[in-house]
Amino acid sequence: MLPGGYSAVLQARNRDEFRDEVVRFTQQLGFETVSAVTMIDHGRGKCDLIMVDNTPTSYAQTYGDAASGKRDPVLQHCRRQTVPIIWNQDTYVAHGVGDLWEQQAQFGYRTGIAMALHLPEGKHFLLGVDRDQPLPADPHELQRVVADLQLFAVHAQEAAMRLLLPVAQQPERPALTPRELEALRWTMEGKTAWEVGAVLGISERTAVLHINNAMHKLQCVNKHQAVLKALRLGLID
Incomplete structure (x- = not known):
């Protein structure tokens, strides 16, 4: 953070x-x-x-x-x-x-x-x-x-x-799924993909998929940039 x-x-x-x-x-x-x-x-x-x-x-x-x-x-x-x-x-x-x-x-x-x-x-x-x-x-x-x-x-x-x-x-806000938003929120807290999966009750691979999907929708090259853009757009807080 x-x-x-x-x-x-x-x-x-x-x-x-x-x-x-x-x-x-x-x-x-x-x-x-x-x-x-x-x-x-x-x-x-x-x-x-x-x-x-x-x-x-x-x-x-x-x-x-x-x-x-x-x-x-x-x-x-x-x-x-x-x-x-x-x-x-x-x-x-x-x-x-x-x-x-x-x-x-x-x-x-x-x-x-x-x-x-x-x-x-x-x-x-x-x-x-x-x-x-x-x-x-x-x-x-x-x-x-x-x-x-x-x-x-x-x-x-x-x-x-x-x-x-x-x-x-204002810039258009991409439509992220609830799981993608949850994955970004926990990423913002410094959690790894494995930890995100454990918190959400999903596999590490699925957590990575949600984070990657969020990155793609937000047109970002890494998860940290995706968190910043999601904050800027008011998608997470």
Whole structure:
């Protein structure tokens, strides 16, 4: 099973649970605020934005200002790049928009890390975390924080696509049999095929057959990938 917040965000059952897990992970990582944005690009300048965040109420209107967004170097980086950006006051000053940093710094947005996942069919997922205190000075510690955030972003976007997108835009859910789902659930718990068979009262060979069938239906190359996809699609929890 995935450790801590990674598995918890995958298993979120609704928007509120998703937000709670995103905020909890962010704060455990040492950041006060977070924004998780799911974007669907329809072309010709039209797009849908679904935001989950804990932005302070006093800053919410300014935070969502479109004109400021077009000037914000962090947001512009995320729109074009997949490499995370580590930002602070110098980032804004270097782009000639130090006034934006001064404005947001009053609300605790003094430094942070942001990244984007650009997916097929015009879907994008942006994750940004912010804080008032400087980031770790030790490059190894900072690298670990970025890596933790990147891994979390991958799992968060899986949950976001399942929970936040309109039903018509969600991926199709394969029809797995009750036995196939049971085999995946026990596989998720770390059971071998022999142990799955013992729990379900079937032979090891039959357990392997159920797991392989589930993998095939989910279009996965191994049982661990199948468990992750089944979690993402809400087939198991």
